[in-house]
Amino acid sequence: MIVAQQKNIKDIAEMVADAQKVLLAGCAGCVTVCLAGGEKETEVLAAALRIMRKLQGNPLETVTYVATRQCDPEYIEAMDGLVKDVDAVISLACGVGVQYLAERFKDKWVVPALDTKFVGGAVKHGVWEERCGLCGDCVLHRTGGICPIIRCSKSILNGPCGGSQNGKCEISKDVDCAWQLIYDRMKALGKLDKLMEIQMPKDWSKARDGGPRRAIREDVIIG
Amino acid sequence: MREVKTESRLERLLARGEFVVTAEIGPPRHANAEIIRHHAHMLKDYVDATNITDCQTAVVRLSSIASAIHILNCGVEPIVQMTCRDRNRIAIQSDLLGAYSLGVRNLLCLSGDHQKFGSEPTAKNVYDIDSIQLIYLMRRMRDQKLFFSGEPIKEHEPRFFIGAVANPFADPFEFRVARLEKKVEAGAEFIQTQCIYDMERFERFMEMVRERGIHERAYILAGVTPLKSWRAAKYLQTSVSGMIVPDEIVERLKKAEDPKKEGIEICIEQIKHIRNIPGVHGVHIMAIAWEEVVPEIVQRAGLYPRPKVEG
Ligand code: SF4
Ligand code: SF4
Numbered sequence: 001m002i003v004a005q006q007k008n009i010k011d012i013a014e015m016v017a018d019a020q021k022v023l024l025a026g027c028a029g030c031v032t033v034c035l036a037g038g039e040k041e042t043e044v045l046a047a048a049l050r051i052m053r054k055l056q057g058n059p060l061e062t063v064t065y066v067a068t069r070q071c072d073p074e075y076i077e078a079m080d081g082l083v084k085d086v087d088a089v090i091s092l093a094c095g096v097g098v099q100y101l102a103e104r105f106k107d108k109w110v111v112p113a114l115d116t117k118f119v120g121g122a123v124k125h126g127v128w129e130e131r132c133g134l135c136g137d138c139v140l141h142r143t144g145g146i147c148p149i150i151r152c153s154k155s156i157l158n159g160p161c162g163g164s165q166n167g168k169c170e171i172s173k174d175v176d177c178a179w180q181l182i183y184d185r186m187k188a189l190g191k192l193d194k195l196m197e198i199q200m201p202k203d204w205s206k207a208r209d210g211g212p213r214r215a216i217r218e219d220v221i222i223g
Numbered sequence: 224m225r226e227v228k229t230e231s232r233l234e235r236l237l238a239r240g241e242f243v244v245t246a247e248i249g250p251p252r253h254a255n256a257e258i259i260r261h262h263a264h265m266l267k268d269y270v271d272a273t274n275i276t277d278c279q280t281a282v283v284r285l286s287s288i289a290s291a292i293h294i295l296n297c298g299v300e301p302i303v304q305m306t307c308r309d310r311n312r313i314a315i316q317s318d319l320l321g322a323y324s325l326g327v328r329n330l331l332c333l334s335g336d337h338q339k340f341g342s343e344p345t346a347k348n349v350y351d352i353d354s355i356q357l358i359y360l361m362r363r364m365r366d367q368k369l370f371f372s373g374e375p376i377k378e379h380e381p382r383f384f385i386g387a388v389a390n391p392f393a394d395p396f397e398f399r400v401a402r403l404e405k406k407v408e409a410g411a412e413f414i415q416t417q418c419i420y421d422m423e424r425f426e427r428f429m430e431m432v433r434e435r436g437i438h439e440r441a442y443i444l445a446g447v448t449p450l451k452s453w454r455a456a457k458y459l460q461t462s463v464s465g466m467i468v469p470d471e472i473v474e475r476l477k478k479a480e481d482p483k484k485e486g487i488e489i490c491i492e493q494i495k496h497i498r499n500i501p502g503v504h505g506v507h508i509m510a511i512a513w514e515e516v517v518p519e520i521v522q523r524a525g526l527y528p529r530p531k532v533e534g
Binding site: 153154155156157158159160161162163164165166167168169170171172177180183184192195196198199200201202204 | 307308312334335336337339340348350351352353354355356359360371388389390392393394395398401402404405408409417464465466
């Protein structure tokens with residue numbers, strides 16, 4: 001899933017300083033799971049903003065709504081009626097949701113309440129870690145199911161580098177060296193010889209470097 | 224005598240079986256080359272070639288290639304270091320074509336330290352290719368006259384003597400020799416190691432190198448770094464990833480009346496020891512911010528005068 005974290009509330013307030021009435025739009029997708037933009041977070045943020053503005057002597061009116069998914073036109077249409085009456089929309093979705101709202105509500109000021117961080121999952125309650133760098137050309141079958149693109153700080157395909165020590169990456173004692181993990185797993189699987197093959201340079205044109213990407217499934221396109 | 228494929232003097236010396244000496248110059252954090260020339264003149268008669276670091280530890284410094292030209296003009300053969308951290312494949316190729324056109328003949332390919340602890344921690348890192356891919360692609364550029372893309376180079380391909388680094392002290396230890404072999408398979412012709420303090424581990428490493436016959440396919444230069452104080456030793460021991468410094472070295476420096484003198488002594492002992500390890504073809508002295516000590520070390524380790532290269 002996409003993992004996001006809420007921005008500093010002062011910064012969010014700043015973005016809607018001119019507004020008298022705002023819609024706070026949460027999302028029931030990934031950001032609910034990572035406790036950043038679900039129903040609860042949306043209500044809490046709305047209340048916090050109201051209190052802040054009240055203390056400043058410039059009260060703010062808020063309405064809230066939680067979409068099933070903000071990254072789907074179908075689910076944001078339902079917000080049309082609410083958006084009409086507000087001066088600005090604060091989206092608590094990932095960056096995709098914010099853009100879908102901005103695209104649909106052309107004359108509204110739409111701002112992000114979250115910093116969209118990475119694609120990953122929870123490793124324990126309250127801790128999420130990055131797992132995929134969306135490179136567009138998955139190599140997990142060559143690296144024992146551990147991603148070298150995003151979990152190695154240098155995206156090395158022929159690791160580990162000389163900074164790997166005691167299982168940790170040179171950048172921090174809190175970060176596992178992806179290549180130590182790859183080595184251990186390949187060893188356990190009896191496939192260390194695979195790591196002796198020189199991995200050729202990656203085709204980054206399949207990643208963001210090739211420009212904005214689009215995925216097409218001809219067979220399901222309607223109209 | 225092994226086959227010589229480039230115009231590198233270092234390669235010629237290694238090919239004829241000399242025990243070579245290389246050193247390292249770290250360029251300054253400003254735009255004046257006086258200090259580089261000063262160090263080059265000082266090292267000139269004592270080393271066979273000198274590495275120029277490429278923004279080592281991710282700290283912005285005068286460029287490696289520009290520094291290499293300064294030392295070349297002083298009569299010292301440079302080994303240009305090229306990291307994968309700061310340049311994509313377009314910039315790497317362009318810079319290396321330029322370096323060759325200016326007379327650089329030795330290239331050391333490395334990943335480079337992550338920028339997190341450098342002078343620009345908010346920078347974007349590149350890592351378009353990794354060090355093994357860089358070695359492979361530069362070797363292919365030389366031997367098959369191909370750009371990284373596979374397009375032919377019609378004429379004047381750069382013909383570098385290609386080196387790589389190896390760190391016997393990083394983990395997983397069992398894979399270190401395998402990865403070194405991978406670098407040699409990719410095309411590395413000389414290897415410079417991380418500085419050695421744990422002689423026992425290095426001996427075990429070299430044993431594995433000999434078992435695989437890697438020393439017959441590439442020249443291995445063992446890295447040493449003289450220490451100025453016990454604090455410096457402690458710092459390397461505890462704060463630098465991929466380093467092992469035995470306690471006895473820290474203790475020896477702590478007890479010494481003149482720690483600098485002791486540091487030099489230790490380094491000389493290490494070189495004498497290393498020289499007798501089969502499969503080691505030379506020593507790489509990294510006297511970080513202490514370049515002036517290199518002549519004394521070379522002399523007292525019995526490596527002076529340096530052999531001449533004809534032509
Ligand atoms: S190899 Fe690419 S697609 Fe696969 S997990 Fe890593 S970044 Fe994601
Ligand atoms: S220490 Fe491991 S994870 Fe960190 S950059 Fe090196 S190989 Fe990658």
